[in-house]
Amino acid sequence: MPNYHLAILKKPYLDAILEGRKPVESRFTMTKRSPFGQIFKGDKVFLKQSSGPVCATAIVSAVKSFPNLTPAKVLDIKVQYNHLILGSDEHWQHFSQCNFGLLIWLNDIKLIEPVMINKKDWRAWVVLNKRENYGLLA
Numbered sequence: 001m002p003n004y005h006l007a008i009l010k011k012p013y014l015d016a017i018l019e020g021r022k023p024v025e026s027r028f029t030m031t032k033r034s035p036f037g038q039i040f041k042g043d044k045v046f047l048k049q050s051s052g053p054v055c056a057t058a059i060v061s062a063v064k065s066f067p068n069l070t071p072a073k074v075l076d077i078k079v080q081y082n083h084l085i086l087g088s089d090e091h092w093q094h095f096s097q098c099n100f101g102l103l104i105w106l107n108d109i110k111l112i113e114p115v116m117i118n119k120k121d122w123r124a125w126v127v128l129n130k131r132e133n134y135g136l137l138a
Contacts, residue, residue, distance in 0.1 A: 003043045004128040004137060005035055006119075010050050016086050017047065017106060018056060024084040027102045027125060028074070028095035032067075034127050036100050039063055045106065046128075046136050053114035054136065058106035066101035077101060 007025060009017070016022035025045075027035065039060060047056040066077065078092045081103060095101075117134040119126075128137060 003039065004133070005039060005043060005045045006048060006054070006126040006128055006134065006136065007045050008048050008050050008119075008124045011052070013086070014047060014049050014055075017058070018109060018111070020109070022084070022086045023105055023107070024081060025104045025106055026077075026081075026085045026087065027104070028069070028098035029100050030098055032100050034123070034125050035104075036065065036102055038127050039102070039104060045104075047109075048117070048119075053116050054112070054134075055114045056112055057108075057110050059108040060104055061107045062105040064103040066103075067099075069099050069101050071096045074098065074101065077103070 009025070013022060017025070029036065041060055041062055043060040045058045045060060046054050047058060048054040066073065074092065074096050078087065082092070085103070117136070119134060126132065128134075130137075
């Protein structure tokens with residue numbers, strides 16, 4: 001049974017996913033947090049624009065996890081995968097000190113009727129469940 005996720009993305013990255021130019025979403029964190037260890041092939045992701053609506057869905061086709069990162073390992077990820085991630089040099093510099101990384105391959109991107117949700121916290125990724133789903137799983 002697939003899991004469901006809500007990913008909040010800045011407009012340029014969301015647009016690149018919707019246009020098919022960015023097949024991989026990356027998440028880097030200092031601590032082990034969602035969706036690290038909680039996202040798998042076949043999961044469904046709702047894509048939400050930062051400060052905007054949920055406007056699309058995607059299916060996870062692959063996940064690659066990177067625990068115990070170092071700045072050198074982050075640089076290796078950039079060299080190997082940035083053509084799929086489309087991160088700026090500033091993006092990579094910002095995440096160079098992170099300890100955990102995830103690459104999430106997205107496919108079957110589908111636009112949906114845009115829906116505004118009542119999400120007030122700062123989390124950029126939410127693993128949805130029966131209690132916390134913003135009405136997306138109805």
